[in-house]
Amino acid sequence: MKLNLKFATDYRQFYLNDKNANGNTGSENFWSESAFADKLAIEDGVLGIGIENDEGKVECEFEILNSKSLIDNFTDFDHVVEASLKIHSGILQIIDCPYSEVEMETEIENGEYRVRVYSINLNTAYEENPKDSYKIEIWKEAYSDRKVLKRFED
Template sequence: MSFVNFSFPQNFAPSARYKLDFFTSENQFYLCDSAFAAETGDTSFWSYRAYNDRLAIADDIVGISTESFGHIKAELDVLDAPSREKDFKIYDHVVEGGLKLSSGIMMILNHPDFKIELKAIVTPGRYRIRIYSYDLKNINTQEDEGPDHYKIEIWTSTDMKRKVLKQFESE
């Protein structure tokens, strides 16, 4: 587990990059507020749309769908401003959603035991999250590890709606 503790002036949006390399299960992991109250086992969380969009959303937690069953390689960037990346050619899937981080502590959790893989202090508020997924096509579903990789960007925003910017089409 990584724990990053900074002291930020009020209304300061920190910039940081975190490398993630951990094990999860059942093709998913979570990004959430440390005091999240949403129920991830509810069928409205992992709905048909959430599976198709590869992102489940509740007020204070999002579920990120992965191709690999176990080993996850990712990076998470906390940005000072909205992402400017608009060319999605190198990615297989790109999706955005919103997340409320009321406690000011953001966490990455594995599944199903919710082990904390990252804990970082952020300015409390509402955030926009964009997940870029790539190398999704060559996954052997019988193995825990694959070439898939995930880039996650987060910045302050009041836009909480899920939006697919590029849809992955499995063969």
């Protein structure tokens, strides 16, 4: 399944989460200093995805894969980070911040998943018409810690 999404959010973030997530996005541990630097926050059942532009514009390609991503060359991306997400409800959502408007919702098998977020054109984020965009891939994989595969240095 592959979707292209366009939506608005605030506070330079949006969420990918299990519909019945227990995580607290308001916790002081959610957007820790390392989470900000890595552009990805983690709580139980929810990932906070940091965007670069401060206008709240999100252009995002989202794809559920049958196996681990085959992308191993990150030349076309500014920042690449991945983390694990556990699904309990059978429903995966993308929601905005802070209103929790559901931007995408799909059924997905319960279990542990790896989520990779690619950030593109981050150096245009503060121009009059920001062109930063995001690509999210998700596949079944055993839990492992957050890992930055390519870091954006602005």
